[in-house]
Amino acid sequence: MDKVISVTSLNYYVKSLLEEDFNLADIAVEGEISNFVNHYKSGHYYLALKDEKSLIKTVMFSAYNKKLNFVPENGMKVIVRGRVSLYERDGTYQLYATDMFQSGIGLQHLAFEKLKEKLFKEGLFDESRKKALPPYPFSVGVATSATGAALQDIISVTQRRFPCAKLVVAPCGVQGENSKQSIINAIKKLDGIDEVEVIIIARGGGSKEDMWVFNDEDIARTAAACRKPTVSAVGHEIDWTILDYICDKRAATPTAAAEIVFPDVRTLLFQIMKYEESISRNVKDKTERYTETLEYIRNSKGFNNVKILCSKSSDNLENYYKFLNQTIIQKIDKEKQNLVYLADKIDNNNPLASLKKGYALVFKDDKPVKADDKIKKNDRILVRTHLQELSCVVESTKTVRKKGTE
Amino acid sequence: MNLSFEQAMERLQEISDILSENQVSIDQSLELYAEGTKLIKFCSDKLKAVTLKIEEIDSEINEGV
Numbered sequence: 001m002d003k004v005i006s007v008t009s010l011n012y013y014v015k016s017l018l019e020e021d022f023n024l025a026d027i028a029v030e031g032e033i034s035n036f037v038n039h040y041k042s043g044h045y046y047l048a049l050k051d052e053k054s055l056i057k058t059v060m061f062s063a064y065n066k067k068l069n070f071v072p073e074n075g076m077k078v079i080v081r082g083r084v085s086l087y088e089r090d091g092t093y094q095l096y097a098t099d100m101f102q103s104g105i106g107l108q109h110l111a112f113e114k115l116k117e118k119l120f121k122e123g124l125f126d127e128s129r130k131k132a133l134p135p136y137p138f139s140v141g142v143a144t145s146a147t148g149a150a151l152q153d154i155i156s157v158t159q160r161r162f163p164c165a166k167l168v169v170a171p172c173g174v175q176g177e178n179s180k181q182s183i184i185n186a187i188k189k190l191d192g193i194d195e196v197e198v199i200i201i202a203r204g205g206g207s208k209e210d211m212w213v214f215n216d217e218d219i220a221r222t223a224a225a226c227r228k229p230t231v232s233a234v235g236h237e238i239d240w241t242i243l244d245y246i247c248d249k250r251a252a253t254p255t256a257a258a259e260i261v262f263p264d265v266r267t268l269l270f271q272i273m274k275y276e277e278s279i280s281r282n283v284k285d286k287t288e289r290y291t292e293t294l295e296y297i298r299n300s301k302g303f304n305n306v307k308i309l310c311s312k313s314s315d316n317l318e319n320y321y322k323f324l325n326q327t328i329i330q331k332i333d334k335e336k337q338n339l340v341y342l343a344d345k346i347d348n349n350n351p352l353a354s355l356k357k358g359y360a361l362v363f364k365d366d367k368p369v370k371a372d373d374k375i376k377k378n379d380r381i382l383v384r385t386h387l388q389e390l391s392c393v394v395e396s397t398k399t400v401r402k403k404g405t406e
Numbered sequence: 407m408n409l410s411f412e413q414a415m416e417r418l419q420e421i422s423d424i425l426s427e428n429q430v431s432i433d434q435s436l437e438l439y440a441e442g443t444k445l446i447k448f449c450s451d452k453l454k455a456v457t458l459k460i461e462e463i464d465s466e467i468n469e470g471v
Contacts, residue, residue: 170463
């Protein structure tokens with residue numbers, strides 16, 4: 001012993017030793033309450049937790065005891081969760097409680113709270129990972145007991161609200177530890193069916209113990225891993241299960257779940273009717289407006305002026321037409337005269353024209369007799385005058401001009 | 407029609423909004439009217455069924471395990 005220290009230093013040292021110990025940082029202790037004091041000013045609870053042999057002083061600050069749903073009293077058996085430390089002033093080591101459960105249900109609740117905290121810290125309850133429910137689900141999966149009231153409630157609400165839907169029911173146990181795997185299978189099966197748009201996990205009313213299976217971690221993780229939105233309908237109005245925290249939507253009862261999931265078909269039909277009305281009214285208004293505008297234009301001064309202008313233009317056209325017509329007729333007449341003149345001129349050169357003047361043409365063997373041809377005695381010739389053809393036989397010939405002389 | 411019911415309802419809202427805004431030509435209005443009429447029929451048909459279909463699947467088979 002080579003060093004003397006103060007009381008304060010000792011208490012401080014022991015306190016730091018206690019607080020360094022990992023086991024003592026978060027511990028659950030079961031015992032009976034004695035010497036319970038609810039401090040009137042601060043609201044902190046002071047009590048001793050004891051069993052047959054021992055006792056430990058316990059303090060629960062108001063920040064924590066406000067969350068309790070019961071008021072502790074002497075003789076009550078409880079499980080206290082908290083950390084162990086030392087109160088330096090008195091040199092007493094004590095339990096600083098963060099939570100308290102009544103024994104019996106206490107242990108289960110402790111497990112529940114621990115799991116809830118764990119999943120919360122993992123972010124599985126985050127609003128950001130909640131999926132939105134489809135507004136018009138035509139196919140909905142239901143994981144529940146095939147014989148329970150929950151399914152009947154869901155069917156009757158769906159038949160009333162959205163009878164055009166299809167319910168895909170995956171039967172499973174809903175009570176007791178051995179129903180766990182069948183609930184997991186049902187959820188997975190439904191999540192694997194393409195047409196299913198949302199999954200309801202339902203259980204009818206019952207005691208807290210009855211629905212305890214829905215606080216299972218594996219069921220929670222199965223629901224969290226679903227591709228499809230999930231709706232829980234397993235709890236009570238007040239008691240939430242782990243599944244309630246996990247699912248994208250929580251309904252207090254199966255009936256409420258169906259009401260959340262399905263729209264009311266009458267509301268929808270009314271909405272469609274309103275669309276129909278609004279669309280046809282707007283189109284009708286518009287076409288009527290156009291018809292009125294057209295009528296207005298038809299009767300307007302401007303439009304009639306255009307009409308007059310048009311008829312003036314058509315008068316002008318008429319005049320142009322007449323003028324063109326006349327010019328062309330004159331031109332044609334002139335050309336006609338020209339043609340007659342030319343025709344006469346051509347006529348004068350025609351051999352047949354000389355017949356008119358008293359000349360005659362001579363043919364032999366159907367060919368005209370040319371200037372150099374010689375006709376012999378007894379040749380048959382044809383003489384063509386202006387009026388007649390004469391078949392002749394030559395009696396005699398006489399040369400009046402030698403061939404080749406002019 | 408490849409639309410979902412939800413898309414059809416959204417499109418109806420859109421058409422109804424466009425038509426009431428009065429900014430569209432008469433040709434466009436008539437086109438929208440035709441489209442709207444089709445969508446209304448499509449949606450009403452979808453809601454027509456009056457008896458709920460219920461299918462029970464066998465969920466006891468342990469898939470992949």
